[in-house]
Amino acid sequence: xxxxxxxxxxxxxxxxxxxxIARSHDVASGSRHNRTGLPVPQHYVDLRTGHGLAELLxxxxxxxxxxxxxxxxxxxxxxAFEQTAGHVVTAAARARVxxxxxxxxxxxxxxxxxxxxxxxxxxxxxxxxxxxVTVLRSTQFHEFPxxxxxxxxxxxxxxxxxxxxxxxxxRDVASALLDAAEGPPVSRMPxxxxxxxxxxxxxxxxLLRSRNESTRVLAAWLPGRSARLMSQGAxxxxxxxxxxxxxxxWLTTADRRS
Ligand SMILES: NC(=O)c1ccc[n+]([C@@H]2O[C@H](COP(=O)([O-])OP(=O)(O)OC[C@H]3O[C@@H](n4cnc5c(N)ncnc54)[C@H](OP(=O)(O)O)[C@@H]3O)[C@@H](O)[C@H]2O)c1
Numbered sequence: 001x002x003x004x005x006x007x008x009x010x011x012x013x014x015x016x017x018x019x020x021i022a023r024s025h026d027v028a029s030g031s032r033h034n035r036t037g038l039p040v041p042q043h044y045v046d047l048r049t050g051h052g053l054a055e056l057l058x059x060x061x062x063x064x065x066x067x068x069x070x071x072x073x074x075x076x077x078x079x080a081f082e083q084t085a086g087h088v089v090t091a092a093a094r095a096r097v098x099x100x101x102x103x104x105x106x107x108x109x110x111x112x113x114x115x116x117x118x119x120x121x122x123x124x125x126x127x128x129x130x131x132x133v134t135v136l137r138s139t140q141f142h143e144f145p146x147x148x149x150x151x152x153x154x155x156x157x158x159x160x161x162x163x164x165x166x167x168x169x170x171r172d173v174a175s176a177l178l179d180a181a182e183g184p185p186v187s188r189m190p191x192x193x194x195x196x197x198x199x200x201x202x203x204x205x206x207l208l209r210s211r212n213e214s215t216r217v218l219a220a221w222l223p224g225r226s227a228r229l230m231s232q233g234a235x236x237x238x239x240x241x242x243x244x245x246x247x248x249x250w251l252t253t254a255d256r257r258s
Pocket of ligand 1: 006007008009010011012013030031032033034045046047048066067068069084103104105106119138139140141142143144
């Protein structure tokens with residue numbers, strides 16, 4: 001079985017590609033930009049238009065979708081995820097792909113953030129297709145505090161919400177996605193999270209210390225229902241599997257890319 005990774009150049013996608021090769025699969029990756037140093041041929045696809053999918057997908061492939069969209073407001077996130085997912089399910093049915101595996105996020109049905117409403121719409125669109133779908137929901141990656149810092153830093157200060165998160169190694173998420181691709185067809189894998197729960201600002205401070213950076217992190221009680229729910233633990237694993245690598249362990253590994 002060939003594994004096609006949509007978004008194989010991304011934070012989790014690179015791990016999916018590497019582990020799929022290590023598990024002796026034939027692997028192809030699709031995304032919009034070619035990056036240097038990829039271990040497999042990179043095919044041009046744009047899920048917003050569907051361009052390139054017909055050429056990339058073959059009968060009996062298993063497709064793992066780890067693409068992303070940048071929209072944060074509900075209307076644009078919903079429309080972007082419906083569009084990208086719609087193109088995948090249509091092209092997958094035409095190509096007679098065996099199975100689709102989609103990565104989603106723990107807690108998206110509890111927290112009404114625009115981006116999470118987009119992820120719910122992505123899951124729902126996947127379910128409308130003819131090809132069987134397996135969804136894996138994970139908690140935030142170890143890379144998440146760094147992504148939030150990059151977005152929130154203004155000069156010497158970063159203001160971050162007091163969200164509680166349970167960060168997980170992107171490599172462990174990639175491994176679970178491959179288990180889903182290789183295993184029997186199930187609609188939903190057990191949710192996956194990391195071994196520890198932390199406040200987001202605390203992890204951002206640890207990351208900055210490890211980089212010897214002096215940015216000051218202010219932990220804020222942000223207004224709104226989503227911020228309140230996230231500070232109360234709505235993004236944490238309720239039931240499912242926990243993986244073993246902690247945030248501090250990840251900080252010292254070669255997996256770390258930020
Ligand atoms: N970050 C987290 O903590 C976290 C936690 C749980 C689940 N997730 C989910 O995991 C998925 C992947 O997240 P990530 O952080 O790994 O994303 P990422 O690093 O932003 O990577 C996204 C990948 O998708 C490709 N891509 C983006 N738009 C595309 C398009 N229109 N057509 C084709 N390829 C496209 C990107 O390459 P190009 O830009 O070159 O096209 C890249 O390879 C997301 O759906 C996210 O919701 C993330």
